[in-house]
Amino acid sequence: MKVSLNQKILSRNEEAAAKNRQFFAEHKVFCLNVISSPGAGKTALLERTIRDLKERYAIGVIEGDIETDKDARRIQAAGARAFQIETKGACHLSAEQVHNALKMIDAQTLDLVFIENVGNLVCPSAFDLGESGRVVILSVPEGDDKPAKYPGTFAGASVIVLNKIDLLPYVPFDLSRVLADIHTVNPQSPVLQLSAATGEGIDAWYDWLRRHLEKKQP
Amino acid sequence: MHETVVAENVLRTILEHAEKLKARPVRAVVSCGQFNALNEEAMKFAFETAAAGTVCQGMLLQIRQIPLRASCRACRTLFELNLMTPLCPQCRSEDFDIEPDAPLLLEEIEFEDKQ
Numbered sequence: 001m002k003v004s005l006n007q008k009i010l011s012r013n014e015e016a017a018a019k020n021r022q023f024f025a026e027h028k029v030f031c032l033n034v035i036s037s038p039g040a041g042k043t044a045l046l047e048r049t050i051r052d053l054k055e056r057y058a059i060g061v062i063e064g065d066i067e068t069d070k071d072a073r074r075i076q077a078a079g080a081r082a083f084q085i086e087t088k089g090a091c092h093l094s095a096e097q098v099h100n101a102l103k104m105i106d107a108q109t110l111d112l113v114f115i116e117n118v119g120n121l122v123c124p125s126a127f128d129l130g131e132s133g134r135v136v137i138l139s140v141p142e143g144d145d146k147p148a149k150y151p152g153t154f155a156g157a158s159v160i161v162l163n164k165i166d167l168l169p170y171v172p173f174d175l176s177r178v179l180a181d182i183h184t185v186n187p188q189s190p191v192l193q194l195s196a197a198t199g200e201g202i203d204a205w206y207d208w209l210r211r212h213l214e215k216k217q218p
Numbered sequence: 219m220h221e222t223v224v225a226e227n228v229l230r231t232i233l234e235h236a237e238k239l240k241a242r243p244v245r246a247v248v249s250c251g252q253f254n255a256l257n258e259e260a261m262k263f264a265f266e267t268a269a270a271g272t273v274c275q276g277m278l279l280q281i282r283q284i285p286l287r288a289s290c291r292a293c294r295t296l297f298e299l300n301l302m303t304p305l306c307p308q309c310r311s312e313d314f315d316i317e318p319d320a321p322l323l324l325e326e327i328e329f330e331d332k333q
């Protein structure tokens with residue numbers, strides 16, 4: 001006997017994501033899901049962004065990157081509210097975890113909420129968190145083959161940050177190949193080349209943020 | 219290894235149906251697109267692990283990969299997109315729109331026929 005279902009496997013996550021999305025819309029919160037490999041510079045980009053924009057926007061961060069609270073403390077030192085999710089070895093955050101964390105940081109009082117996802121370039125992209133937009137960070141030392149290897153992650157990005165461009169003179173990295181591979185799967189989203197360490201190129205990122213915060217959509 | 223979460227969700231749904239039907243599941247079909255990056259081996263291993271000790275232990279899990287499709291802006295051909303050679307097979311144009319990727323679906327479950 002056969003039972004035909006054609007049922008979405010991640011429907012539970014999608015239901016929780018829909019709740020989060022409704023929460024953000026109701027409270028006019030702009031939420032960005034930040035995805036990258038470990039060490040690409042998620043926390044570094046958030047620290048600099050918070051330092052530079054905290055006078056203008058109320059910013060909060062949901063930290064899912066590691067089990068210790070090291071990143072959350074870096075965020076707090078930069079001047080934003082942070083809440084650490086204990087991921088316990090999971091390879092991605094789920095919408096339900098985010099739902100619980102939103103209450104802890106009083107997200108309704110914020111303009112901008114960043115979710116620093118677990119450091120992983122593959123798994124997080126299958127899980128909608130209800131975010132308004134998705135930031136995918138690729139850093140120069142990771143190599144120029146990543147967009148071709150993980151096309152799904154780049155296809156789902158609202159904006160792609162190419163970080164650590166200060167290292168371009170020191171490592172082999174075919175920039176035109178990276179841009180072409182991203183363009184193949186995602187021709188509409190901008191690729192912002194910057195260095196979270198030196199601040200080079202960071203203004204394009206702040207412009208992108210400002211434009212989307214004004215519209216409150218990706 | 220998001221396959222673990224996918225496998226757990228699949229298992230939960232199969233167990234619910236098995237309970238309702240009072241039947242033993244023997245086979246299930248999962249389909250996925252190219253962007254959700256489901257690794258077949260990892261998925262089968264994760265499912266076997268999750269199913270151990272349940273009525274689903276030993277059942278067959280089939281995974282159907284649905285190719286990515288694109289439509290050429292130059293000649294309007296609809297084609298299966300190979301990301302290694304992203305070209306329209308008809309006119310060699312690189313200008314195309316990718317169709318939405320197939321979602322992760324539990325398509326069907328087959329149960330043992332009762333005597």
Ligand SMILES: Nc1nc2c(ncn2[C@@H]2O[C@H](COP(=O)(O)OP(=O)(O)O)[C@@H](O)[C@H]2O)c(=O)[nH]1
Nearest residue numbers: 038039040041042043044119163164195196197
């Ligand atoms: N050279 C250089 N190093 C960077 C840059 N951004 C981050 N880093 C360094 O990369 C390492 C990992 O950064 P981190 O923000 O912790 O990455 P995360 O794991 O993605 O959160 C740290 O040692 C940072 O100082 C950059 O733009 N240039």
Ligand SMILES: [Mg+2]
Nearest residue numbers: 042043065071
């Ligand atoms: Mg971090």
Ligand SMILES: [Zn+2]
Nearest residue numbers: 290293306309
């Ligand atoms: Zn064509």
